[in-house]
Amino acid sequence: MYKCIRCGRQLEKTFGTTxxxxxxxxxxxxxxxxxxEKIVKAR
Structure with a gap:
């Protein structure tokens, strides 16, 4: 999902569309x- 910066509308990009x-x-x-939130253990 993508969100337009200007109006805030949510758009979905379909596969193969550039x-x-x-x-x-x-x-x-x-x-x-x-x-x-991802938690990563340090070694």
Whole structure:
């Protein structure tokens, strides 16, 4: 899932698509990441 920087709308990029554009005309997006905390043990 991607989020448009201009209007905040969530978009989904399908496989094989290289170009995505929001309905507001923006082509700049933020990739949404799950808010999962990872714990890594140091050796």
């Amino acid at each position: 170009d995505i554009e929001c309905e507001c005309g923006s082509r700049v997006f933020i990739k949404e990441r799950p808010s999962v």
